[in-house]
Amino acid sequence: MPVAGPWLRRLLPFVAWMPELRDGRILRTDFVAGLTVALVLIPQSMAYAQLAGLPPYYGLYAAFLPPLVAALFGSSRQLATGPVAVVSLMTAAALEPIAAAGGPGYIAYAITLSLIVGVFQFALGLLRLGVLVNFLSHPVVVGFTNAAAIIIATSQLDKIFGVRVEKAAHHYETVWATVVAAASYIHWPTFVMAVAAFTIMIVLRRVNRRLPNVLIAVGVTTVLAWATGFEKVQQAALDQFPASAVQEVVADQLRLRDEIPQFDARLAEARARLAETVARHGWNDARALAAQHAIDTLKLQRDRRVKTAAADLKELRAVRFRYVPGAEGAPGRYYLLANLPEGAHDDGNIWRIRTIGEDGSLEMNGGGNVVGAIPRGVPSLALPKFDLSVVLQLLSAAITISLIGFMEAISIAKAMATKTRQKVDANQELIGQGLSNVVGSLFQSYPTSGSFSRSAVNMDAGAVTGFSSVVTSLIVVVTLLWLTPLLYHLPQATLAAVIMMAVVGLINVRAIRHAWQAQRQDGVVAVVTFALTLAFAPHLDKGILVGVGLALILYLYRTMQPRVAILARHPDGTLRDAEVFGLKTCENISMIRFDGSLYFANTSYFEDKVQERVAVRPNLRYVIVVGDGINQIDATGEEMLAHLADRLEKAGIRMVFTGLKKQVIDAFQRTGLYRRLGPDRFFRTEEQALDQAWKELGGNHEADCPLNVVCPIELTPGARAS
Template sequence: MGWIGELRDGKVVKADIIAGITVALVLVPQSMAYAQLAGLPAYYGLYASFLPPMVAAIFGSSRQLATGPVAMVSLMTATALEPLATQGGDGFLAYALGLALMVGVFQIALGMLRLGVLVDLLSHPVVVGFTNAGALIIATSQLNKVFGVEKVAGEHHYQTVINIINSAIDHTHLPTLWMAALAILIMIGLKRFYPKIPNVLVAVVTTTLLAWYTGFSESGGKVVGAIPEGLPGISMPGFDLEILAQLATYAIIIALVGFMEAIAIAKAMAAKTRQRLDANQELIGQGLSNITAGLFSGYPVSGSFSRSAVNINAGAVTGFSSVVTGLMVGLALLFLTPLLYHLPLATLAAVIILAVANLVKVGPIIHAWKAEPQDAVVAVITFALTLYIAPHIEYGILVGVILSIMLFIMRSMRPRVAELSRYKDGTMRDITVFPELQTSDKIALLRFDGSLYFANAGYFEDKVLELVSKYPNLRYIIIDGEAINQMDSSGEEVLHHLADRLKSLHIEFVVARMKRQFMKTIRRTGLLDSIGEDHFHSRIQFALNYAWDGLGEDYDRTKCPLRRQID
């Protein structure tokens, strides 16, 4: 709420009012479409777009984030509730409100405990794979409304799509198909040639007028129908502990995925406007907006990429623009609902399809392959699994998260270990990268690129002993500890035994460039005194000088491959 004082500036207020109205023109039809995607009556999208955007703007930290119904959260809401009740039924509506409350409570708890970092468990490859699959699932879930045929659900989503296509071959309702095609052409055409015109609003108005004039509903076309007039009242949904238990996993996933979407766009806008963003405060704002949605006949909401972009591009300066957006939705609920009676469901389906079309991107997967092939594999597995097991898409993202964590653990268990030698510019380089570099049979230099903990301590020991066996005349082994950021008790224990074992072989164990955390650990355990403080050096050169001094005057250091080659 730090922006409230800025509203004394008339220019700020004017800019926010214009931006708020602009976003509302997109939000009204879009929210109705997303409510349909969630399996709810279209007007529930308006309810979720009334108070939640205001609450998120007031209690969050982002100034331009536009909160409300979004495609991915709507799809996950439908997935969560479908096994529990019939879409559109009283039970389904009550569970939607309860789900919003659970999502909100979980997000607030994360924010209060300052656990916003949990969203980092959703790695970029997982998000890319899940988003691509989700976009395809969302788009194909609207095919029955585009063709005007009944939706015959299969066990998996792809089976449902096959059933719809088979039904559409013989039973397509042509007026519905033409209405969807017209809406798509209007939105694509205006976006390309007249981008400043609200294309979604124009498509909605045009097809609604056309449906009214031609008697679209009388010919078998499906329309939104009657929408209750007035603002939503506060209500507390009934709680069934068994149902809550079934929804708990979905609530956690929706909370994390929704917040991930919100914080991603919020960070991008904060970088553009150079404003401070508090992820934990944003969690609280998003959580309160979801609780508000649950109390006022809405369903789970989140920050929207598309509407946030519209908001900032329209000149929004503070969160007051979202307050204006909510007020405009309230006016629509009070006075404009009769005008939406003839709005074709095919138009809403077209709005959804075009909204998610930009989410299908192959480029990030290719980029991930170039950066790290294993990450691309995780993205592809998440994508394929999410598509295959839909509508149970939550398992796709869970498997992706597990794979990412497993990859992280595997990488940290086997970090890069490099034997070093002096390069011609005086630096120490990996001899596997520069095989022309010579090594010493008396002194070996090893770099361990990772923290030393229980999962890789044995690996570290094996690599050191492997180096010992490589050089029978070895007298000193120097560990470059620059990359060892942390060391747990297992790592310290291995280090202790390794030093003793090398000592029995008449090999001195020396460490250079240690981090402060490393030194604090060995001081507390007494390992520093056991090995000897003179065996720890702040620079590699100091460690080499110590080794050369230990070898005595008979050793000609000028012939050592580790000597300085430039002065």
Template sequence: MANAFTSILHNLINRLTPFKAWIGDLKDPKTFKADAIAGLTVALVLVPQSMAYAQLAGLPAYVGLYASFLPVIFAAVFGSSMQLATGPVAIVSLMTAAALEPLAISSPDGYLAYAAALAFMVGIFQASLGFLRLGILVDFLSHPVVVGFTNAAAIIIASSQLSKIFGLESVKGEHHYVTVFNLFQDIPQTHFTTLLMGVFSIFLLVYMKKVAPKLPNVLITVVICTLLSFFLGYESRGGAVIGLVPSGLPGFKIPDVEFGQMVDLVVSAAVIGLLGFVEAISVAKAIASETRQRLSANQELVGQGLSNIVASMFQAYPVSGSFSRSAVNFAANAKTGLSSIVTGVLVAVTLLYLTPLLYHLPQATLAAVIMVAVFYLIKIEPVVHAWKVHRHDGFVAVAVFMTTLFFAPHLEKGIMAGVLLSLGLFLYRTMSPRFVEVGRHDDGSLRSAELFELKTSDTVSIFRYDGDLYFANAGYLEGKVLNSIAQKPNLKVMVLDFESVDLIDSTGEETLARIVERLEVAGIELYIARAKRTMLDAFTRSGLMEKIGEDRFFRERTLAAKFAKEKFGDEIDIEPIITVQHITR
């Protein structure tokens, strides 16, 4: 009992002190300087991006700054990646808006509280997975699911900003595609001053990224468009601007939300927690492969979870690791988590002293920032690649893409459909593993007789079974065995090659026992070759080993054939199994 408690305490201490791995490196002035510069570089990108993503989430722009202060610092201190840049991201912001929209209709005054409560639930979910070492659960979101969802989400995000580019207030529909249709109907009422500002912002963002990719194109665009807005009287001409941004740091505040409303957010919180972490761990792994730094998925879950909990306590909303800002952080030569701490401090300075400068920032510019950022999330090549590898994967990616687009803003339905479809197709594939008779190939190996047109024996057959043996496919194996003996009326010995079987459950064991009985009735002996130790142990415990006979288990398939020859003599022919054949084609 004492040892268990000590182990739990040791694990807890390690989970809460990962910064010990890098804090000693800060004694080196070069490391400190590199992190300070990297932190400044990321902050220049984060400040305008965070405001844009907050508005994507249906929140005031300053909430994005709140989410870029303490959450960024906590994620760096308690995470395992030294370059992962946490904060507001596009997909999590969109999913936040989708989760909160129904509650906003019934109680618009509590929208900020709902956003904070959602961050709290996401944080608890992620931190719990991390402390319990259940990071493996994110693997249920397969790559095709993530790819399909990301492409659809990018299109939804970009199209959701069109109203701000055109300066329109279109009627929202039950589904996102209805909202977009309503927008296109309202295009004749476009506010052309807003449209010009939006198009100019997109041009600047794309042009700057092309001609000067190392410069902070987002910050430069925001500064230029804010100055134009101020000097040209953009607001007086009907253009929408950010307006007054409250000065000062966010205060500690527990979200004031009823328990019943939090229950309504449980599914959304779990989906956001999983998908947000998939985004974070993906970029963290990519960077770790370059830096060769140790990365722990469970520790990263703790870091992301604690950052979301802190976000909820300081009037922010769910955050995650960012692809773009992490890449900037890495490219700026960040060495430790100090870079993110510097970023958070600079955001705090912005909140304290620089918010008046943001008043004239056009809404259309923020919309352009979002649209250009998510444009790079649209990738068709991974979908095509998934289709080439396995058509089931390609089908899942396309299905998730279409489902997400159709059900938006209910994005969780696309994810849930993808997970269920992936599991269903996996189960379908494992229900019918390969079951082939093998013969001796020209190269000396035993290969599929049908595929390579190899001669087989009418009296001794070796069948290779490629898969696990469990409840979903036990009946399949039984059917294959019975069909095979029906085609060989003179069969005396059947050898089952179980080298590929890693798992057998009680249903599989019972089915195998039934196969033995049916073969005995037909006058056929069953031999088992190359079974793994775990399988043999299961047979010993169940008594099936004794029922079949220990002498009928073999390390090699040819040993089984030779044993049968010694027993049956001239009654059987094992030449096609032993002798090398020449391929007929």
């Protein structure tokens, strides 16, 4: 069906490449490519989920359906979608101010954020608004990406050193606190595990880049952690802690577990009373207002109680203990790090509280952190929690993540399309990325995007169609169903090493230097975006917004004063800038070339330049506007030209135009300026305008005019342009 074919391929892009899978060679190649990408994706996804502040297995959830959906509905055949470093960092930056990392509320917000990002991207694609990404100029992206790489890498230092610090208001303060803590309390087994992971990945990458170095590092360190008892977990009773402050905080946490259901029950009763009162007496009745006040008071009390308990628990988990084993099998004692009794012999480990059980027992961790238990099975279908107040809080972050994530994805897709000679449709890619995030949010995924490193792996493995991404998703499903127990002992230090190795490639100082060399102002934008992103972290959107604003302001500044050249005849016969080449100009005819679009910001500048020329040439009779460089004109520019032509006409000076582009002539015709000035004011070439001027000036002026001096000479290579 010749008519339905293109329409169907646009609605379902995958129908274009599915017939190619009948070729057994392509099918085998795509299967191997998908398997290869999955071997990189599985450990990377868990690492990036950790970077996003989520339990590591949520990375597997984000690697489950998004790669498949993006491959089916996107336009790129080799783009590998899933969790990526920058989007994960931006997710954490958006959620940490409103929820505790890793908690149920935080996870719910992350899933909701994925839905908002997906809806925004899908809407942009449907409305064919992919061009909005162009507002993120290259210097802004370069500056942001370099800063983000540094932030990502340094955010993993606590996991590399095995220390725990509270997040400060600014990222650089957190980094400094981590370094100070590591100097005193570094957990050497964790650090050694991280060094081992780094060593394996670096060595294997140099030996053979095709080796799955990430997977091998994960496998080796996981086996090592299992064999050495790296985690060191044991149960403790509350009476094993002599410190009364610890007992009070734990007791308070247990009381809170009983109080929250009580608060919720009282709130339900208060809401029922309010509904009954409103039904009987209406909203304006004093009793309804009193009932609403009671609800607000209960909610405030509940929120304060939860926040206070959460702060106490966070502080408790940061406390370090020494464990002194009991004599003859008796229970041991956990002493605060600085309160170990003289003469007591501890087991040599530094212990911390991991969880508080329902019965008040404590799970203690005296070794390194591992991934731990991963729920077996694929995530269940569930609608994200849609709270309007939360959506409004996340909206600005979602828009930023949408644009940055898509820019990363489309840049990768276009780079690969250049090699494969396939067409990439930015709007269709927006639809694919948007659907992948929407569908992912229904299965507990956080925001995803196209990955540069995994797309490169996919391309190098010979992927021909999007079927490779389908295979990748199927391998993740197999992992979730049957292989999760193997990941229990995976050290979090290894995941931190994976993240740091992945973001090294994002640091590109040469790109900033190149932007500076191409245009100083672009270099300034890149440097300012870089510096402010680092300074504002974890509020990454502020650095981007300032960068975008600065780029637009500097662009306006550049176009406010474009080059305006007074042309004269060069000895080689061409018309060139008289000031640059030191050429003599005519007293009666002035040829002015405007190198830029004529719009509201620069109309006064152009008008001033013409008036200056009129002032210094009292015998001026003709102003020839050379409009080859005027690509667009707005209402302000058209109005200025109309008034300027009238004023010059009254002063005995005729203004004519040459070389105007069609879109400019069309604007003049729509406004009536072309008809009012007359067709004899518009010429295709400068020579035609000069001939007309000489005829109207009469006499022997043509022979005396400097614009008519022509002494052809041979141009040398590299001669300066006008």
